[in-house]
Amino acid sequence: EAGVTQFPSHSVIEKGQTVTLRCDPISGHDNLYWYRRVMGKEIKFLLHFVKESKQDESGMPNNRFLAERTGGTYSTLKVQPAELEDSGVYFCASKESGASGANVLTFGAGSRLTVL
Amino acid sequence: GQNIDQPTEMTATEGAIVQINCTYQTSGFNGLFWYQQHAGEAPTFLSYNVLDGLEEKGRFSSFLSRSKGYSYLLLKELQMKDSASYLCAGDSGGYNKLIFGAGTRLAVHP
Numbered sequence: 115e116a117g118v119t120q121f122p123s124h125s126v127i128e129k130g131q132t133v134t135l136r137c138d139p140i141s142g143h144d145n146l147y148w149y150r151r152v153m154g155k156e157i158k159f160l161l162h163f164v165k166e167s168k169q170d171e172s173g174m175p176n177n178r179f180l181a182e183r184t185g186g187t188y189s190t191l192k193v194q195p196a197e198l199e200d201s202g203v204y205f206c207a208s209k210e211s212g213a214s215g216a217n218v219l220t221f222g223a224g225s226r227l228t229v230l
Numbered sequence: 231g232q233n234i235d236q237p238t239e240m241t242a243t244e245g246a247i248v249q250i251n252c253t254y255q256t257s258g259f260n261g262l263f264w265y266q267q268h269a270g271e272a273p274t275f276l277s278y279n280v281l282d283g284l285e286e287k288g289r290f291s292s293f294l295s296r297s298k299g300y301s302y303l304l305l306k307e308l309q310m311k312d313s314a315s316y317l318c319a320g321d322s323g324g325y326n327k328l329i330f331g332a333g334t335r336l337a338v339h340p
Contacts, residue, residue, distance in 0.1 A: 118272070147326065156234070157273075157317065157330040170327060205273070209326055217261065219326050221272040 116140065118222035120206050126228045132194040135225045139188070139208030145169075146189050147209075147219060148181060152202035160204075163189060164211075196229045203227070234331035236318050241337045246308050250334045252301045252318035263328065264292050264303045265317040273317055276303065305336075313338045 119138045127133050139146045148160040160179070161171040165186035174181070178197070183189040193200050203226050207219040233255045242248040254262065261280035265273040279285055279294035279301065291304040303316055315335050319328040 145326070149328075149330075156332040157319075157328075159327050159329070162325060162327060170325065173327075207326075217278060217321070217326065218263075218275045219328070220275070221265075223270070223272040 118206055118208050118220050120204075120222040120225045122225055123223065124226040124228070126230065127196055128230050129198055130195045132192065133196055133227060135191045135193075135204050135227070137189045137191070137206030137222060139206070140210075140220055142210060143208035143220075144186070144211045145209040146183060147207040148189070148191055149205040149207065149221075150202050151205070151224075152199070155202075157205065160191075193227070196227075198229050201227055201229045234318055234320055234329055236316075236331040236334045238332065239335045239337070241339060242305075242308055244308055244310060244338055244340050247304065247306050248308060248336065250303045250305075250316050250318075250336065252303070252331060254299050254301070254318070254320045254329075254331075256320040256322050256329055258323040259296070260321040260323060262292075262294055262301045263317075263319045263321065264290075264301075265319065267315045267317060267333070269315075276316075308338050310338050310340070312336065 121136045146163040151157045159173040162169040163183045180192045203224040205224045207221040236252045264276040267273040277292035284293045289306045294301045315333040317333045318331040
C-alpha cells in the first residue's frame with residue numbers, strides 16, 4: 115500500500131510569492147489533515163477534511179492560507195502571499211473512517227517551505 | 231488550555247532501557263499517541279493509549295495515567311536505529327486533532 119505522499123519535498127521562495135503544496139493521501143482514506151512545524155516549535159494542527167468538506171479549519175493561521183480537496187482525493191495547500199514566518203515543514207496525514215480502533219494517522223514525510 | 235510537555239533531549243546506551251515521559255493538560259482528551267520521527271522522514275505511529283495502564287508492543291511499551299495527566303514511552307534493548315525524535319500527542323476531541331509536544335530527541339550510543 116502506498117503511503118501518504120507530499121510534493122514538493124522542499125520549496126524555496128521569496129517573500130510575497132505563492133506556493134502550492136500537494137498531498138496525496140492513502141487511497142480510500144476519507145480523512146485528510148494538514149499540520150505544520152515551524153522552526154523549533156511543535157507540530158501544530160492546521161485543518162481536517164472529511165472527503166471534500168472542511169471538518170475543522172480552526173488551526174489555519176490567516177487568510178493567506180487556502181486548502182482545498184476537490185473530489186475528496188488529493189489536497190492542496192496554497193500560501194499566497196508567503197511571509198517569512200510561514201517557513202517550516204508542512205505535514206499531511208490521512209486516516210480511514212470507521213471504528214475508533216482505526217484511530218491512527220499516517221503521516222507523509224512533509225514539504226519543507228523556506229521563505230526568503 | 232492545551233499543553234504537552236516532554237524532555238528536549240535524552241541519551242542512552244545501546245542495549246539499555248530508556249523511559250521518555252510526557253505530561254499533558256488538554257481539554258476534551260480522547261487518548262494519547264506516541265510517534266517516532268527520524269530526521270527528514272514522516273512521523274510513524276508507535277502507540278495509542280486511551281485507557282489507564284500499560285500497552286506493550288515488542289520492544290516498545292506505553293503507559294497512561296489519565297488522573298495524573300501523565301504518559302511514558304519505554305524502549306527496551308535499545309538499538310542504534312532507535313536514535314530519533316519521539317513525539318507525544320494528545321487527541322483533543324476525538325477527531326485526531328492532535329496536540330503535539332515539541333518532541334524528545336533520543337541519541338543511542340554504542
